[in-house]
Amino acid sequence: MCGIVGYIGDEDIKEVLVDGLRELEYRGYDSAGIAVLQDNEIQSFKAVGKLKNLEEKTKNFNPHAFGMGIGHTRWATHGKPTEINAHPHLGEFSYVVHNGIIENYQELKKELQAEGVRFLSQTDTEVIVHLFEKSYKALNDPMQAFEATVNKLEGAYAVLLMTKVDPDRIYFAKNGSPMIVGNNDKNDIFFGSSDAALIGKATEVIYLDDGDYGYTSAKEGITLLHNGKEKTLNKKALLGDKISAQKGGFRFFMEKEIYEQSEVLVDTVMGRALDTKIQFEELDPNFFDGIDGITICACGTSYNSGLACAYLFERQAKIRTNVEIASEFRYKEPLLDPKTLFVVISQSGETADTLEALKMARDAGLKTLAICNVDNSSIVRISDYTLLTRAGIEKGVASTKAFATQVMVMWMLSLYIAQHKKTMSEEEISAEIQAIRHIPQAVKVNDKLHEKVKRLSKRYLHGHGFFFIGRDLFYPLALEGALKLKEISYLHAEGYPAGEMKHGPIALADSELFTIALMPKNIHYDKVKSNVEELSARDATILAISPERFELADDYVHTYCSDHAMSEFFEMMVVTQLLALEISVRLGNDVDMPRNLAKSVTVE
Ligand code: F6R
Secondary structure: OOOEEEOOOEHHHHHHHHHHHHHOHHHHOOOEEEEEEEEEEEEEEEEEEEHHEEEEEEEOOOOOEEEEEEEEOOOOOOOOOOOOOOOOOOOOOOOEEEEEEEEEEEEEEHHHHHHHOOOOOOOOOOHHHHHHHHHHHHHHHHHHHHHHHHHHHOOEEEEEEEOOOOOOOEEEEEOOOOOOOEOOOOOOEEOOOHHHHHOOOOOEEOOOOEEEEEEEEOOOOOOOOOOOEOOOOOEEEEEHHHHHHOOOOOOOOHHHHHHHHHHHHHHHOOOOOOOOOOOOOOOOOOOOOOOOOEEEEEOHHHHHHHHHHHHHHHHOOOOOEEEEHHHHHHOOOOOOOOOEEEEEEEEEOOOHHHHHHHHHHHHHOHHHEEEEEOOOOHHHHHOEEEEEEEEEEOOOOOOOOHHHHHHHHHHHHHHHHHHHHHOOOOOHHHHHHHHHHHHHHOOOOOHHHHHHHHHHOOOOOOOOOOEEEEEOOHHHHHHHHHHHHHHHHOOEEEEEEEHHHHOOOHHOOOEEEEOOOOOOOOOHHHHHHHHHHHHHHOOOEEEEEEEEOOOOEEEEEEEEOOOOOHHHHHHHHHHHHHHHHHHHOOOOOOOOOOOOOOOOOOOO
């Protein structure tokens, strides 16, 4: 996702900014920009694509004297990845960079446009700079104008603003998106949306809290406010190396990405799950006209998310849905009906089999929709429509947050279609939206749970195999749990429908067969329970994951969400991810780069 840097000092400002942005590259981006204020002049540069394009554009710009600057890497959410949409955004005399999403930007934009303000970009961010300038013209005080601006913003933001009317200061605000401000021994000031951008530069830092805002200048240092009152600076020494900073203090990228799920799901939902309806700005209102079925096509984890959501499409949107493994679909000579919506799911957007299946559907005249994490990827470019999952870059080869955000996007899509087809009442949709909003909480990893799974993991390092079992939506989750485990532990694991065990696999049951039983309260609890009892009667070793204590289980992980099947789904997803992680750690494997696997499979 997006990255922010800022600097006040007498080092080469361009170098400091671009170097900071380079440290944030791992988050993923599709355009970048900087603005530098020196001698009351602001110079700004933007480029689409990688930082080397920005470096090329700025190669003759050498701001060596004292000054200040802000920089940004953008991961497109509102508006395409173009130069105009790249940050910094400018008004008449000010520049702004922003991470997050301003939820009420349309309202604010309309108000400003009605007053004659001209917008250049399609972004939500641009409202910030225009609001600031409007407030400044009314109040004639930059700090008050900034405060008034921040008070009007709803949603998540980390903002840096520079203005010619107060050329010594950088203004900042943070709510919901991370922002760090720091200084070195010379009192140069640095900003970053992650400490990766500050390591090796700042010696002490302040991790801003939601609702913090203020300004910095070389003379005044850092002035921090909260609710209009000045706040004590809680400075911490900045230690560590760059790689561990990128990992945010976690041992592995996969671990970080599991913990990050709560935060990224907020981004996935933002501006889409409104109070009483689902809105996708990316889809036009006629998007679903003439469609009477859905085919979902994907590979690996993305296939598992599609399989799970097919239950939702049929149950909620009452639309016939089938799910295909892309490598199979390509060669089965499928019958393609132009009334079918063809949905491809891909984290990378480059998976060869999925891409080729998509081309087949497109060539057969089907309407196509990509659920994807990487804008501008091959799959996105070819599809008629795209819903970005907004998971940010995923580094661990074993996919975690990409899966979570895919499921979330498709859950919202099933409600969107239900709205369109009127297969659910407004009350039912609102209740689902309430459940959606609870998910970031449901996937939060607490220390007790992680510790429990860590301890449990030592009992599951041998045996002749794992069966992850579940019913309904929890069957694809069982498939995904098994896939995670085999990818990084190299132990044999299968996902199976709980009711299907007695049709064959139960022959394997003995004390060395490990069964991970997904036993949600909201979906067929009693049926799964009796399936697990059958395994227990044959002495299989059972780890039950459930809100209900299950006496016959050898081990038990207590889950807490029982209000809605989907919150159970997401909570159990985290448990299976942690289990795979901890088993892999105990076996001494490379968690982030398991043997024989690649992050993006661009060959068939
Ligand atoms: C599993 C995993 C793979 C991918 C699969 C599809 O952890 O990462 O199974 O899900 O290769 O990749 P994308 O989603 O990029 O199309």
